[in-house]
Amino acid sequence: MVENEVIESIRKRASHxxxxxxxxxxxDDAAVVKPLPSGCDSLLTTDQIIENTHFLQSSHPPDALGWxxxxxxxxxxxxxxxxxxxxxLSLGLPEWVFANGWLRQFLSEMFRLAGSTGTALxxxxxxxxxxxxxHVTVTGSVPAGTVLRRDKARLGNVVYVxxxxxxxxxxxxxLQSLTKTQDDPAIERHLRPRPRLDLGRYLRKAGRATAAIDxxxxxxxxxxxxxxxxRIGIEIDESAVPRFAGAAVEQALHGGEEYExxxxxxxxxxMPSSWRGVRLTPIGTVVARQGVFLTSSGNSRPLKPQxxxxx
Amino acid sequence: MVENEVIESIRKRASHxxxxxxxxxxxDDAAVVKPLPSGCDSLLTTDQIIENTHFLQSSHPPDALGWxxxxxxxxxxxxxxxxxxxxxLSLGLPEWVFANGWLRQFLSEMFRLAGSTGTALxxxxxxxxxxxxxHVTVTGSVPAGTVLRRDKARLGNVVYVxxxxxxxxxxxxxLQSLTKTQDDPAIERHLRPRPRLDLGRYLRKAGRATAAIDxxxxxxxxxxxxxxxxRIGIEIDESAVPRFAGAAVEQALHGGEEYExxxxxxxxxxMPSSWRGVRLTPIGTVVARQGVFLTSSGNSRPLKPQxxxxx
Numbered sequence: 084m085v086e087n088e089v090i091e092s093i094r095k096r097a098s099h100x101x102x103x104x105x106x107x108x109x110x111d112d113a114a115v116v117k118p119l120p121s122g123c124d125s126l127l128t129t130d131q132i133i134e135n136t137h138f139l140q141s142s143h144p145p146d147a148l149g150w151x152x153x154x155x156x157x158x159x160x161x162x163x164x165x166x167x168x169x170x171x172l173s174l175g176l177p178e179w180v181f182a183n184g185w186l187r188q189f190l191s192e193m194f195r196l197a198g199s200t201g202t203a204l205x206x207x208x209x210x211x212x213x214x215x216x217x218h219v220t221v222t223g224s225v226p227a228g229t230v231l232r233r234d235k236a237r238l239g240n241v242v243y244v245x246x247x248x249x250x251x252x253x254x255x256x257x258l259q260s261l262t263k264t265q266d267d268p269a270i271e272r273h274l275r276p277r278p279r280l281d282l283g284r285y286l287r288k289a290g291r292a293t294a295a296i297d298x299x300x301x302x303x304x305x306x307x308x309x310x311x312x313x314r315i316g317i318e319i320d321e322s323a324v325p326r327f328a329g330a331a332v333e334q335a336l337h338g339g340e341e342y343e344x345x346x347x348x349x350x351x352x353x354m355p356s357s358w359r360g361v362r363l364t365p366i367g368t369v370v371a372r373q374g375v376f377l378t379s380s381g382n383s384r385p386l387k388p389q390x391x392x393x394x
Numbered sequence: 395m396v397e398n399e400v401i402e403s404i405r406k407r408a409s410h411x412x413x414x415x416x417x418x419x420x421x422d423d424a425a426v427v428k429p430l431p432s433g434c435d436s437l438l439t440t441d442q443i444i445e446n447t448h449f450l451q452s453s454h455p456p457d458a459l460g461w462x463x464x465x466x467x468x469x470x471x472x473x474x475x476x477x478x479x480x481x482x483l484s485l486g487l488p489e490w491v492f493a494n495g496w497l498r499q500f501l502s503e504m505f506r507l508a509g510s511t512g513t514a515l516x517x518x519x520x521x522x523x524x525x526x527x528x529h530v531t532v533t534g535s536v537p538a539g540t541v542l543r544r545d546k547a548r549l550g551n552v553v554y555v556x557x558x559x560x561x562x563x564x565x566x567x568x569l570q571s572l573t574k575t576q577d578d579p580a581i582e583r584h585l586r587p588r589p590r591l592d593l594g595r596y597l598r599k600a601g602r603a604t605a606a607i608d609x610x611x612x613x614x615x616x617x618x619x620x621x622x623x624x625r626i627g628i629e630i631d632e633s634a635v636p637r638f639a640g641a642a643v644e645q646a647l648h649g650g651e652e653y654e655x656x657x658x659x660x661x662x663x664x665m666p667s668s669w670r671g672v673r674l675t676p677i678g679t680v681v682a683r684q685g686v687f688l689t690s691s692g693n694s695r696p697l698k699p700q701x702x703x704x705x
Contacts, residue, residue: 106435107543110623112470112608113439113534115541119429124417125436127516128424129482129531133523136486159423171440173529175447205438212444214524218484220440220531223424230426232418297423312421 086209089176089186096194097204104168105205114205116169119224126223126230128159134177134215142259145185147274148217149193151340155299156221157200157278158342162297164231164287165223167202167280172219175212189217200280231287231346234312236294240347242317242367243292243354245279248302249330252338269329276342281359286346291354295346301339304388306375309345319367319386321379336377337389397520400487400497407505408515415479416516425516427480430535437534437541439470445488445526453570456496458585459528460504462651466610467532468511468589469653473608475542475598476534478513478591483530486523500528511591542598542657545623547605551658553628553678554603554665556590559613560641563649580640587653592670597657602665606657612650615699617686620656630678630697632690647688648700 094109102108107115119125132138132152153170160167172193180186197204202221236242254273257264279297286292294313296305302324310317326335347369348354354363370376377386405420413419418426430436443449443463464481471478483504491497508515513532547553565584568575590608597603605624607616613635621628637646658680659665665674681687688697 107541111544112473113437113476113532115474115536116436116438118432118434118436118538121429121432123429125427125429126424127427127480127482127531127533129484129517129519129529131484131486131519131521131527131529133486133521133527136521136523162423163426165424169438171438171531173440173442175442175444175527206440208440208442210442210444210447212447212525212527216442216444216486216523216527218440218442218529220438220482221424222438225426227429230418233422 089209093190096190100194100198100203101201102203105203108205116205122227123224124227124230126160126163126165126225127220128156129218129220130155132217140179144274145189146192149189149191150196150275152217153193153196153219154276154278154342156219157202157280158297158299160221160223161278161280161283162231162295162344163225164229164283165225166284167200167221167223169203169205170197170219170221172204172207172217174209175214175216176209177212177215180215229287231283231292231295233294233296233309236309236313236315236347236369238315238369238371239350240293240369241350241365242319242347242369243363244325244343244345244366245282245361245363246343247325247327247362248341248343249334249338250327251276251340252334253327253330269327272327273340276340278342279344279361282344282361285358291352292346292348295344298341298343298345299339301337301389302335302345303337303375303386305345307388310373310375314373316370316372316374316376317367318370318376318378318383321377323364323366325362325364336386400520404501407501411505411509411514412512413514416514419516427516433538434535435538435541437471437474437476437536438531439467440529440531441466443528451490455585456500457503460500460502461507461586463528464504464507464530465587465589465653467530468513468591469608469610471532471534472589472591472594473542473606473655474536475540475594476536477595478511478532478534480514480516481508481530481532483515483518483528485520486525486527487520488523488526491526540598542594542603542606544605544607544620547620547624547626547658547680549626549680549682550661551604551680552661552676553630553658553680554674555636555654555656555677556593556672556674557654558636558638558673559652559654560645560649561638562587562651563645564638564641580638583638584651587651589653590655590672593655593672596669602663603657603659606655609652609654609656610650612648612700613646613656614648614686614697616656618699621684621686625684627681627683627685627687628678629681629687629689629694632688634675634677636673636675647697
């Protein structure tokens, strides 16, 4: 399988998908897409997956990697309250990806997620490389002036998180251990995170949330991003943080690649306890003193961003 | 210099640039840009530069690489007759790029080209990597229904090329030889190709050109792309192909990374011999028999695509 065959296979998959708004897809110097409906702004985000930085060939199955590669971009669109529209895919391909259907599985699962979220591939680039790299740029739309940002959290807001935390890093641990079992929900969580697209749009509507971010690098790191951007502080109640079954507190606080949403809302905004099957949990409040703080048993201490170390 | 410092330095450069149409640039989960003026379509293109595939650390200066990385995307926009608007930049960074100001020079020159073409950085991603990689996604606009495509060449059209060919591959040869000199125009041509943005828009207006492509992989390869997409043939007169000073015929026919435009026009369309200092040369005609053919001294033979082998 050489570059041209890869491109042909990608082109075929793309042509079978819904191509809403696409005037000219793969095959020319650039893709041509129709203008957004009036009153909509465009969203643009890009993410990369690099061999030996974000994944190891030995422990990450190709199907899950293809899924995650696109899921990361979709999660960014979700955190802005947007609707995904199109994506571009660039691949750097070492020889080994052509063996055992690795690349085929990678692409199949990426296109499965693209299809289920209505995101159409419109272009990209394929080249040989010594390490596998995949880059995805996702575009989206959002009604002008309603986008969810990370810098709009306000004093007195309630801080919420969707889903349960710590499952992804727990799944990664189990994936790398010798004790991994089939159908482990934590492993599934690590390998196939669900971008919270519906939830993002729900929170954006009628100003339900004031600010939002997706949890890509861990609660402690991403909460700090909201606090710094909004120039406020966030106090998190340790006992309120919803934990994935089997996850330790530290995993819930610092584990990355959750792709849940962390968001803030006015205390007067009614918030359901779950939405379309995803739990929404109040875990803290926005305070005046800057920083992120963790309270437990009545004591408050700074919550240091320990981020996520990829594998 | 760690990831955060790189991001901060990029953010500073971006904030000094004109940010037309940008509602929210670097710093959130996705960029937010205003809708295009009514009647305009969006253009999207992505390109990658990978260490040891597209360049060697030893022979390619970082400033030229930063320039070329963005120039490739801009050249795609030019070939569609579009106006560039925004770009996203993803970097995979090995340790060595932090030495001797390598990364700083790479970024400076990229931002110089961005500034001179009015292209604003709105987002991206930075990660560590074992090999240097840079990915650029460029967006643009074009009045709906007027975009230049590669599949609209028609029987009897005249085939034109802009500029002189073969200079880039000649410059690469000299760059890798021991005889390279300062200010060699061929080397400059290889290192700092000029995307033909003004020319692309000129050709798009009033349907002056029927089809266009940018010469990224060499005349023989890119002419074939136009022929195949348009389901026609192209006959090129070897003696008419404008050669860069010092370039051999083979270099003009097959050398890649020219970033000139190959385009077709109706014979009735008046075409100036140059436009804003860039030569426009008729080099052949669109014929019925499919393929690309080279005529010289009255003989015609198929011109095989010999593409461009990166370094």
